[in-house]
Amino acid sequence: xxxxxxxxxxxxxxxxxxxxxxxxxxxxxxxxxxxxxxxxxxxxxxxxxxxxxxxxxxxxxxxxxxxxxxxxxxxxxxxxxxxxxxxxxxxxxxxxxxxxxxxxxxxxxxxxxxxxxxxxxxxxxxxxxxxxxxxxxxxxxxxxxxxxxxxxxxxxxxxxxxxxxxxxxxxxxxxxxxxxxxxxxxxxxxxxxxxxxxxxxxxxxxxxxxxxxxxxxxxxxxxxxxxxxxxxxxxxxxxxxxxxxxxxxxxxxxxxxxxxxxxxxxxxxxxxxxxxxxxxxxxxxxxxxxxxxxxxxxxxxxxxxxxxxx
Numbered sequence: 001x002x003x004x005x006x007x008x009x010x011x012x013x014x015x016x017x018x019x020x021x022x023x024x025x026x027x028x029x030x031x032x033x034x035x036x037x038x039x040x041x042x043x044x045x046x047x048x049x050x051x052x053x054x055x056x057x058x059x060x061x062x063x064x065x066x067x068x069x070x071x072x073x074x075x076x077x078x079x080x081x082x083x084x085x086x087x088x089x090x091x092x093x094x095x096x097x098x099x100x101x102x103x104x105x106x107x108x109x110x111x112x113x114x115x116x117x118x119x120x121x122x123x124x125x126x127x128x129x130x131x132x133x134x135x136x137x138x139x140x141x142x143x144x145x146x147x148x149x150x151x152x153x154x155x156x157x158x159x160x161x162x163x164x165x166x167x168x169x170x171x172x173x174x175x176x177x178x179x180x181x182x183x184x185x186x187x188x189x190x191x192x193x194x195x196x197x198x199x200x201x202x203x204x205x206x207x208x209x210x211x212x213x214x215x216x217x218x219x220x221x222x223x224x225x226x227x228x229x230x231x232x233x234x235x236x237x238x239x240x241x242x243x244x245x246x247x248x249x250x251x252x253x254x255x256x257x258x259x260x261x262x263x264x265x266x267x268x269x270x271x272x273x274x275x276x277x278x279x280x281x282x283x284x285x286x287x288x289x290x291x292x293x294x295x296x297x298x299x300x301x302x303x304x305x306x307x308x309x310x
Contacts, residue, residue: 004222007032010089011225012082014038014075014129015099017053020148020193023214024096024221025057029066031222036085037061038071038099046101046117075099075125082132091140094225095133097126097147097170104159115162122166127173134186143186144225147174149236150192154247171236178234179285187233189224192247193217194240220244234284251288253278256296258303 006028016025017039025037037057041050054070061068069088073080075097085092101121103114126147137143152160153167170190177188193214220239224232236247255269266273283289 004226004228005032006094006226009033009093009227010036010085010091011094011096012036012038012085012092012129012133013096013098014081014125017041017057020214020217021096021098022053022057023218024098025068026060026064027215027218027221028094029061029068030064032066033094034089035061035066035068036071036081036088037068038073038075038081040072040074042101044101045103046121075129076120078125078128078130078132081129082136086136092133092136093142093227094144095130095146096221096225097129097145099125100148102160102163104163106159107161110161118162119166119169122163123169123173126170130173130177134181137181137186138184141185142227143181143184144227144229145174145177145181145186145188146191146221146224147188148193149174149190151194151238154192154236175234175236182233187224187229189232189234190236191217191220191224192236192238216242248282249284250276251281251283252276253280254292256292256299259300 009032011025011028011033013021013025013028013035015021016035016037021039025035029035037054039054039057041053042048049072051070051072054072058068058070069084071081071084073084075081082092099121101118103118105111105114130145130147133143133145137145147170148167149170150163150167151157152164153169153171156164174188174190177186180186181188217239220237223229224235224237238245238247252273252275255272257265257269272278281288
């Protein structure tokens with residue numbers, strides 16, 4: 001990994017005062033990047049603020065000979081965060097949207113405030129900072145963006161309807177950005193990390209936390225955000241404790257039914273609709289489904305043409 005340097009690159013990391021973001025920021029600082037460490041220092045539930053966390057990370061980076069500046073703006077004000085980076089360093093190469101909070105409650109006990117602040121912080125915050133960074137990356141014809149999702153967003157987790165909805169939204173947002181940015185050399189990927197942080201320390205024992213040191217997440221960030229990456233775009237990557245994998249959508253072989261579709265036909269073919277043991281497919285866009293629709297319409301036309309005319 002020593003050859004993946006980021007000398008003179010400018011990296012913006014949100015939520016970089018603690019946990020995973022802190023590990024990311026220190027890593028990029030050691031690899032020669034100029035780092036904007038964004039963190040308003042709020043509590044896990046989004047309340048209160050404290051600038052000391054971002055300041056401490058900046059001090060650590062500088063103590064190791066790196067270049068960094070602290071930023072305390074909320075991710076809801078993405079223009080201020082990106083504007084600070086441009087004012088300080090004059091350009092922007094890498095954006096890692098990592099900031100987040102939690103307010104875990106089952107739906108029956110979730111308040112509107114609990115929903116709004118979590119969705120705003122994760123989903124709107126990711127949008128806000130990315131929206132501000134996008135024209136800069138477009139104009140320079142270069143950018144690397146990694147947005148943070150969660151297993152809750154991919155699979156659902158009890159008591160996290162707000163968090164899961166936001167994290168799932170980030171996946172769709174990022175996959176769309178990957179398509180929009182590719183021709184401008186802006187590559188966008190989703191990271192689904194599990195690392196020791198204030199979020200995980202409340203639910204995992206100390207021995208497990210030791211095994212999921214967030215410093216072990218930085219190698220995949222290096223690969224995805226380095227200028228040598230010309231190929232990896234629109235991916236969803238899970239990583240934790242030294243395990244790395246790519247996640248993709250899978251579709252069953254399915255069935256094509258005659259129109260108009262009858263309830264009885266859906267019931268009759270229900271097992272096949274849900275059968276993943278057959279000829280599966282791995283769709284990457286809406287066009288895959290439209291192709292299936294077109295194939296079925298052509299099949300029906302052929303059937304109609306073959307029927308004897310009375």
